[in-house]
Amino acid sequence: MREIFNYFKSIFFALKSLWTGMKVTGAYFFKPWKIVTQQYPENRKKLKMYERTKGELVMPHNDKNEHQCTACGICQINCPNGTIEVKSVTVETADGKKKKALNKYIYNLGMCTFCGLCVKTCPSDAIVFSNKFEHAVFNKEKLVKTLNKEGSTLKKGAE
Amino acid sequence: MAEEIIIPEADNQEISINMGPQHPSTHGVLRLVLSLKGEMVQKVEPHCGYIHRGIEKMTESMTYQQIIHLTDRLDYLSAHMNNAAVCLAVEKALDIEVPERVKVIRTIMDELARIASHQLWWCSFGMDLGGLTCFFYGLRDREKILDIFEETTGSRLIQSFYCPGGLMADLNPNFQKKVKDFIVYFRKILPEYDELLSGNIIMMERAKGIGKMSKEDAISYGMTGPSGRGSGFSCDVRKHHPYHAYDKVKFNEVLRTEGDTYSRYMVRIDEMRESMNIIEQLIDNIPAGDFAVKMKPIIKLPEGEYYQRVEAARGEFGVYIISKGEKNPYRMKFRSPNFCNLSALDTLTRGHKIADLVAIGGSLDYVIPDIDR
Incomplete structure (x- = not known):
């Protein structure tokens, strides 16, 4: 009996841990303004490097x-x-x-x-x-x- | 009529296969020759030298200022710390006391580099275990540190910012504000790392109890840094032999006793928090003063032997200089942490599956140019 209980408990915790991770990715899916990707070749005209950048x-x-x-x-x-x-x-x-x-x-x-x-x-x-x-x-x-x-x-x- | 296929003694046969040098999970050009019985790893034989550049020999024909640009090409993720080791060795030999400002800035830079390195390790460790999401999240936050580096030092990865006697340039005026912003931001974001990977059931199943290393073995293999501290080996150079301004700040040495892949993982996650504590204590009181001591254009070390060790992101990095009183070192030896950590790979993986070898290798976090030099 105890073994069966532990078995279902482990499944529950496994699903919960997967859900916790999916929540983070899901939150970013619905908040696209939080994404920080630079569109490099397109933003070349606006791209400003730091003054000390060693080019x-x-x-x-x-x-x-x-x-x-x-x-x-x-x-x-x-x-x-x-x-x-x-x-x-x-x-x-x-x-x-x-x-x-x-x-x-x-x-x-x-x-x-x-x-x-x-x-x-x-x-x-x-x-x-x-x-x-x-x-x-x-x-x-x-x-x-x-x-x-x-x-x-x-x-x-x-x- | 189906013919019966008989493979002679297939169960007991040892097969040896190559993993690498071109394999994504070896993090570079490392070649591992595996002896397999079925899927079980019997023996791992690392073959080094695919990215050997002879840096130790090259240093013998360079002045001490020029050596700096080679040492950040050893372990490129802890470039600041490697440079610091050479600078501290030269300063120790010449008996120079650098200004307080230099010490504090070097400490902050080292800790920022440590956070950036652990972030990249977190990315690649997640990817080794099959979680591609981690890679994007880790690199997003690492970008902020690289921006701070670029604004002050001029480069993002290989900075060459330290020089014997101080720093190459003074801090950028925006530096303090940016670092403070980053600490606030990263304290908020670090729990996300735990949610994504640390508590994940797939990651725990693959990391807990895998690749156990006892404290005795860790000491005899010379495993240092987070890999050694995951086995309970107290080996933090910052704590035991303070350099820079580490004797003035309060921080804990992160220790875990389990010695498995998961404990090595957690040590690194906790180290990021400790690094943020160190930066927070220093960032508001950077003393005013010069950013470098005036040095002679040609540095000649007095005859003798000098050793200096620092805590790089992966463990203890040592520089050993033999000088004959000339402007070039007679011999220079680097004690690289990754080489010693790699030597423990055979013991760690024996009896595990190939998939576990990838996880264990990821938890050791080796950088191949540091192994081959």
Whole structure:
């Protein structure tokens, strides 16, 4: 007798526990405004990333096409993966001194692990991370980018 | 005339089959060679190395600042804690005292990462047992923590936020408000987890009494973290060897003595509550001050050997550095919790069914990149 009672008791508790779980899912079924799914490709225009999001490395230029990179190469030394290559040329300034200037700042996005050491160690704040995160391209050569723009020069007073 | 099909000695034959490396319930590229008698598991032989990247060797050619970005690729779900271990070891070697602000922020970040990790574990554990609903509910709440991380650190999963001597950046102004909102939200939502899975009859039948591990065995296998504490092994590094600001907060070490899959499950659920307690005590009184100590651009550790352990989400994570006084470590060894927990899988599953192996594996919560390094 006791065994039969326990048998039905266990069935009752099993059904009750299943009902408890179904109640949670059922509650969300009738409250669709509580669902938080982002419709990603459709909401691209409204999508706003956080300010610090590490999307890709960029070199900001002002409206006179000037950057702040002095080609010191500290970012290149600090990068753990050899992502950055700073190619510099020696130029002669007006008063006859020889100085290093930036020729090409090559950044390989495919090798970057977004550790942020280059931005942190840069003494002249020449590079920052932008929020652009859609990196898909058709071949990997396109991931190697030149960050300084064509014909850009060093900003005056940034030496 | 139906012919009688006779399979010679089929009942007594041991069959060995492969589970993985491409199998969803092994949570990564883990290959298990099972010896089966019928459906009963006789022996489990884990074969590691499918995602071996040689991180320990790679660290030997890197400076201490650069090592940080590799350690969060070990156990990617407890990236903050792994980074903390390296930072604390370097700070211990150089005898640097970091500001109070750094300690408190590191504690909060570690606990947030622990909650996020346990949430993802809850998702995948539910899915291992066949409950797909858990996956959506867990990830919905984890998203909120990842948003908090993204706003302050810039990344969601692999943050690289700590550096020897402090933090990479200061907190975002919204950080405190967002964390407080999250705690209020998650306290309301956590009972939902219990309703959905903890009290579910199917889950209880599949977890209770499955994969028993005695305290003695847990200690001899070196099972740490929630898996070890489910067997009654008091092994919380935060409690026994406090680092960061853990000596200033009050929290309980969650212990359960049954040692089965269900107790390992409940330890993790209760740990989420404890983590919220820790965050609540600290979030309102983050001391003002610098977010980092000024360090030399090239850190050279004095000659010697240094060891630092922290409590990662899956157990005790240790970093062992041998320095010859150069800017790179001579040798760096990681004591990863998952490797030791995996070694207990054979004992846990012996005599159970294959379906129980999936449940036990889910309750151990291994992350494969941490095992293979």
